[in-house]
Amino acid sequence: MKIVNFVCTFFATVALAQSGSVGINTSKPDPSAILHIENFNGVSATATATISGGAITGITITNGGSGYSTVPTVNFYGGGSVVNGGTKARATATLTNGVVTGITINNGGSGYTTAPTVVVSGGNKGMLFPNLNIANLSSTTTPVASPANGLLAYNGGANSNNKTLHTFNSTSNQWQSTIDAENTPKVAYLDFTGSLSALDNAVAGANTQLMVNPPAISGVSNINGFKVVQNPSSGGYSLVLPQGNYLVEVNLNLNSPQESPAGQGGTAPLSGSTYYLMGYFIDFTNDIYNNTSNTFTGGANTRKEVPIVSKVNTNHLATWSYYYSVPANADANIIGGLRLRLGRMQNSTFYDLVNVIPTGSYIKISQL
Structure with missing residues (x-):
């Protein structure tokens, strides 16, 4: 394995050690070479994290480092957050005379099973790709004549194509837009865990906590800052989301057994049939959550009703949509x-027990 180190200090001096060509001013790059770019020339700070309840609750600076001219970024790696479908923690460093003197947890994240590695990254420079006018994705003459397979360039021209990095694909013989993270849909999926039996012999208007069991968060969830937190005032779990607009879709797989005793609360099938009107509602309560103190303040309530016509001992799917801001x-x-x-x-026309069946019951959240 050939390794290339490319070090750029703040004084714009460059040290280049190369044991194989990586394609800098060469037509025959060595594919086994590694290009490493570093623009921080001081002593990197180090820190350790502690977790509790799946979230990062504390950070201890073991070495404040030196030589920082700008506030470094703080990242967390490992700890099981991605594997377990959790959310990544976020933190901000405080800098004094080039030394990291404090790290503030902005969001403790969720799903950590072990303490993640804390990485403090310095530097204030990036990699600049060629800025081209890629107006025609199929052109092999303009802006580059006979572009090489895998060529990277940024489309900064006045055209209708995405203003993002593009790579040339010699198989399709055209430029392809790379993923624009800002346009990637941000979603979260939660599966219900454990069974819930509710509304036993309850009249119309009665309601109960829906998420009494901690839901399972899918690993594909990618809404930054989203997490599920136990609400001490309600005894259940709440969906915690950062500032923004969301579409919340609740899908429940329900089943009502034969009422007992018969006729409870006026239970009776619809006239001339064996079907009942098993109507349900969900109260969506917009509480305020303080991410620092981990406390809830009660907010406004919105009720969404869904009429369901079904037989007893028969699964029926109920779906609600709620715009959450x-x-x-x-x-x-x-x-x-x-x-x-x-x-x-x-x-x-049915006033007895309803079972929320975990299989087929889920919540989808889309960031708008």
Whole structure:
């Protein structure tokens, strides 16, 4: 394995040690060479993290480092957050005279099973790719004549193609846009865990906490800052989301057994049939969550009703959609805590038990 070290200090001096060509001013790059770019010339700071309940609760600086001219970034690697479908923690460093003197946890994340590695990254420079006018993705003459397979360039021209990095694919013989992270859909999926039996002999208008069991967060979830937090005031779990707009879709697989005793609360099938109107509602409560103190403040409530016609002992799917907005706040730690309660709709003709079946029950959140 050939390794190339490319070191650029803040004084613009360059040291280049090369045991194989990596394609810098060469037509025959060595594919086994590694190009390493580093623009920090001081002593890197080090720190360790502690976790509790799957979240990072503390960071200890073991070495403040030296030579920082700008505030470094703090990243967390490992710890099981991705594997377990959790969310990545975020933190901000404080710099004094070139030394890291403090690290503030902005978001403790979720899903950590072991303490992650803390990496403090210095530097204030990046890699600049050629800025080209790639107006025609199929052109092999303009702006580059006979582009090489894998050539990278940024489309900065006045054209309708994506303003992002492009790579040339010699198989399709055209330029292809790389992923634009800002346009990637941000979603979160939660599967229900454990069974829930509710509304036993309950009249219309009665409701109960929906998420009494901690939901399983899918590993494909990618909404930054999203997490599920136990709400001490309700005893259940709330969906915590940062400032922004979201579409929350709740899908429940429900089943109501034969009522006992018969006719409970006026239970009766629809006239001339064996079907019942098993109507339900969900109360979406917009609590305010303080991400620093881990506390909830009660907010406004919105009720969404869904009429369902079904037989007893028969699974029936109920679906709700709710537009959820977390208003902007000067304090980034004041965010949203959405609480859900399941209830029996007015004019239902069935007033006995309903079972929420985990298989087929889920919540999807889309960031708009």
